[in-house]
Amino acid sequence: MKKERFLLPLLLIVVWQGLCTIQVVPSYKLPSPWEIVLGFKDLLIVGVPPGHFLHNHLLYSLYRVVLGYAAASLWAIPLGLLMGWSARLLRVIRPLIEVVRPIPPLAWIPIAILWFGIGIKSAAFIIFLGAFFPILLNTISGVLSIHPILIEAARTLHAKEKDIFLKVLLPGAVPSIFVGMRIGVGIGWMTLVAAEFTGVKEGYGLGYMIMTARDIQRPDEILAGMLVIGVIGLLIDIGLRATESRTIRWK
């Protein structure tokens, strides 16, 4: 079972390398897997632009994501709990959300730059928008999925509103909140790289790195950078999944 998972990617790499070696595919369009490995090494040692190493690009990108994502979670979870709890609040706020939600986070870039300038604030804002709605909507549906009898049970144990909030709604919605946070971080990560294409002030960021690699015609580094983005996204998801299964053993 475990071995089967690696079969197809391995086969793909071998064929890919083969095609490149016999020069069916020109390497300025699609570098071979080996060239990508070398490009990855250059990203680490030489840096793109030179002196701007991969790990620093990565750190800046992670920093932006963490900032936007943390802000999104801090706003979306309490608001989601309130909206799930109060039918009235849900009725009042939902229309607004339904209008704003379909706007792609990237469409906010121009106005974000106008508001916050080019820099960490606008990048974090874009991440915030990408992560906020999935977390909010999943928190709401998490609260709505709690069986009303549990709220009544808490009431018969003399729970006040505060207790119901913290001891029933929040723990009951946790599984759903996790789903939202996983979707949110995924969208946030994807959005970030795109946001960095449009410009960063600090000269660091994975998206910025890839765009620079394009400017200097290094497809091997572009692809190596893309792989890094994919792997980091995967690692984040694995991390959240592990936290999730530890937190909700009761499910």
Add this chain to the structure above:
Amino acid sequence: MGGDPGKDVHVLDRIQHRIENGRFVSIIGPSGCGKTTLLRIIAGLEKASEGEVLLDGNELIQGTEEVGLVFQEYALFPWRTTFQNIEMGLEIKGVDKEKRRSTAMEYIRTFDLNGFENRYPKELSGGMKQRVAIARTLIMNPRVVLMDEPFGSLDSQTRNAMQEFLLRIWQKRTDTIIFVTHNVDEAVFLSDEIVVLSKRPAKIIKILKVEYPRPRDRTSEECNHIRRDVLRILEEEMKRKAG
């Protein structure tokens, strides 16, 4: 009615009934007659359009510590372990951690839940879940314990065992129990008093006293006698409305 007039409970549509302190009273009636609604009103989960529920002559208000409710579907918090479910009420009340721990452990012992204190509800059998639910309610020491068909979803053997268990626990306590059921055998086996309700809108059609000493033999002449009475009354009630 005699006895200690400690507790007066007046209920529903022109129904006035007084339940004495420390009695085990079953409410039985056709399904859908409003038995559950009655309990929910007493528990303060629903408001009666008219009338009031009195305890010692004072109106009961929602969230009062005097009344506890055990649900048919257990209503355990799935994210809390046995221990955490049982201590929930004390936690809400603000009892300190040490005291909570010792009290909850005492209930875990009494309720035969040793070794399961760190299990989640999904890992427990139906009978265990209901024991946790009853412990969670009794730990608050309510004066009136409401039970809404608590053994309704258990198989008949577990149900019998739970009835005996409940009596064992209750006989060491002073709570008044109001027990809703549609199972005549159960009512006869458990209660001091059986209140038979009519179809909706529910009125009291009969109050039977069961004065045989416990433990009772389910198949004894006396039990059969009461059972026949209750069944006959219920049957007549069903016919009356149908015809």
